[in-house]
Amino acid sequence: MHKRKAVCPGSFDPVTNGHLDIIGRAASLFDEVTVAVLINKKKSSLFSVDERIEMLQKETAPMGNVVVDSFHGLLVDFCIERKISAIVKGLRAVSDFDYELQMAQMNHGLTGVETLFVSTNPLYSYLSSSLVKEVATYGGDVAGLIPDAVLARLKEKLDEQ
Ligand code: PNS
Numbered sequence: 001m002h003k004r005k006a007v008c009p010g011s012f013d014p015v016t017n018g019h020l021d022i023i024g025r026a027a028s029l030f031d032e033v034t035v036a037v038l039i040n041k042k043k044s045s046l047f048s049v050d051e052r053i054e055m056l057q058k059e060t061a062p063m064g065n066v067v068v069d070s071f072h073g074l075l076v077d078f079c080i081e082r083k084i085s086a087i088v089k090g091l092r093a094v095s096d097f098d099y100e101l102q103m104a105q106m107n108h109g110l111t112g113v114e115t116l117f118v119s120t121n122p123l124y125s126y127l128s129s130s131l132v133k134e135v136a137t138y139g140g141d142v143a144g145l146i147p148d149a150v151l152a153r154l155k156e157k158l159d160e161q
Pocket of ligand 1: 009010011012038073074075076102103104106107
């Protein structure tokens with residue numbers, strides 16, 4: 001049978017509970033979900049791509065139909081190569097909408113790959129990896145916003161710096 005496949009792309013530096021909520025909901029709608037970590041040499045990151053993949057694999061393992069991979073270049077090329085027909089993204093607030101709509105239209109125009117938006121759980125509507133990192137850097141409490149294992153690795157990483 002033809003598998004219905006979707007991709008959840010992002011930087012995941014590191015994965016948050018908001019990401020996992022969207023990935024889990026995508027996994028309940030599709031046969032297989034690929035979490036695709038963008039390799040972006042221009043953007044500095046706290047965690048290496050391998051570390052981000054490792055954390056994502058651990059947190060998504062219970063979902064059963066999620067695979068984690070990395071990509072560079074265009075997301076639509078990754079989709080075509082793997083026969084993935086949909087991109088699933090979370091929309092936190094109206095401020096996400098302009099840029100997301102633009103990317104969705106560009107990606108559809110380029111290749112016909114569809115983008116589906118999932119409304120973020122209001123519990124996580126203010127959450128982003130960059131805010132988590134900033135708050136944690138200055139000693140703020142981010143427990144409950146990221147998985148416990150990710151929190152432990154974030155603390156280790158910040159202590160190293
Ligand atoms: O977690 P992020 O950094 O907000 O994710 C952004 C991401 C990876 C989804 C986006 O930057 C992307 O798709 N980049 C890949 C390059 C690409 O395809 N660019 C054209 C988009 S229309």
